[in-house]
Amino acid sequence: MSEGAQAQLGGGRDAACPVPNCPIPVDLILRSSDKVLLGAHKANLEHFSDGFPSVDSVSDSEEPVDLSEDGATLKLLLSGMHKQKLPALTGLEREQLVALAEAGEKYFVYGVMAACSERIRAESRMPWDGATAATYFAYAMKFGYLEIADTVAPFMIPFNVDFLCGRLKGYDVAFIAWIRYREQYVAISDILTRNYTARDLFDSVNFVPCSAWAPYLTGIRKRLPMSVQGHLQLLNGAKFDRLEWIFKDHQYLLKECTCERCSSAACRWKERWQEASWDIKPFSSFM
Numbered sequence: 001m002s003e004g005a006q007a008q009l010g011g012g013r014d015a016a017c018p019v020p021n022c023p024i025p026v027d028l029i030l031r032s033s034d035k036v037l038l039g040a041h042k043a044n045l046e047h048f049s050d051g052f053p054s055v056d057s058v059s060d061s062e063e064p065v066d067l068s069e070d071g072a073t074l075k076l077l078l079s080g081m082h083k084q085k086l087p088a089l090t091g092l093e094r095e096q097l098v099a100l101a102e103a104g105e106k107y108f109v110y111g112v113m114a115a116c117s118e119r120i121r122a123e124s125r126m127p128w129d130g131a132t133a134a135t136y137f138a139y140a141m142k143f144g145y146l147e148i149a150d151t152v153a154p155f156m157i158p159f160n161v162d163f164l165c166g167r168l169k170g171y172d173v174a175f176i177a178w179i180r181y182r183e184q185y186v187a188i189s190d191i192l193t194r195n196y197t198a199r200d201l202f203d204s205v206n207f208v209p210c211s212a213w214a215p216y217l218t219g220i221r222k223r224l225p226m227s228v229q230g231h232l233q234l235l236n237g238a239k240f241d242r243l244e245w246i247f248k249d250h251q252y253l254l255k256e257c258t259c260e261r262c263s264s265a266a267c268r269w270k271e272r273w274q275e276a277s278w279d280i281k282p283f284s285s286f287m
């Protein structure tokens with residue numbers, strides 16, 4: 001890749017603009033956290049960003065300005081401050097994408113901010129692991145992208161509370177909102193593990209169901225996780241199909257029912273958690 005305009009400043013140090021064949025003269029040198037020197041244009045920094053430590057703050061522009069971002073991030077950021085298409089973000093690793101997004105927010109490079117948040121929004125709809133969800137969630141909370149937080153929050157239902165508390169240091173409102181969001185699923189776990197006795201489900205104190213009921217009840221209870229954490233894992237992604245399947249899977253046992261009340265009792269049990277699931281509110285409604 002050919003480099004753009006070169007500058008020889010500060011005793012022979014040279015640094016090129018990261019945009020290939022850029023015709024604009026380099027009049028400022030930036031140094032990344034990993035000591036990469038990059039050529040920049042004061043006018044572009046002024047024009048495309050707010051808050052870049054550039055023109056006014058640098059009295060001796062022959063000395064490189066140290067920034068806390070790494071070289072790869074700064075290259076992309078500076079490329080985004082030219083009259084040209086923004087660099088493609090599709091191939092970026094998750095860490096690199098978030099680092100660029102954070103740099104864009106920090107220096108108010110509006111084009112980069114918008115491109116990165118759009119990219120992260122798109123990525124957040126794909127299936128992923130918990131670590132990715134936590135990274136995007138922390139980014140969304142830091143910079144107020146509630147829609148992204150709503151998309152990733154379902155994948156964080158089984159998260160350990162202390163782990164997320166660590167990830168959201170300084171964002172107490174978001175942490176408390178997440179606890180309240182998660183609590184909705186804890187309540188479903190509660191519904192699944194309580195209120196399943198014959199007395200509850202047959203709406204009668206004295207009614208004794210027929211012999212079909214006990215195997216049905218035992219079968220489902222055996223398949224349901226025996227802990228809150230297990231239930232949160234079962235509902236990860238805010239998906240109820242696995243739970244639905246457990247109930248469906250045992251329906252055949254009620255074919256032998258002779259009391260004619262087992263099926264409606266089974267429906268009642270299912271309805272309790274289904275109704276709770278329909279009432280689930282998105283994460284942002286707790287903010």
Ligand SMILES: [Zn+2]
Binds near residue numbers: 004019022041082
């Ligand atoms: Zn340039």
Ligand SMILES: [Zn+2]
Binds near residue numbers: 209213257258259
């Ligand atoms: Zn029955």
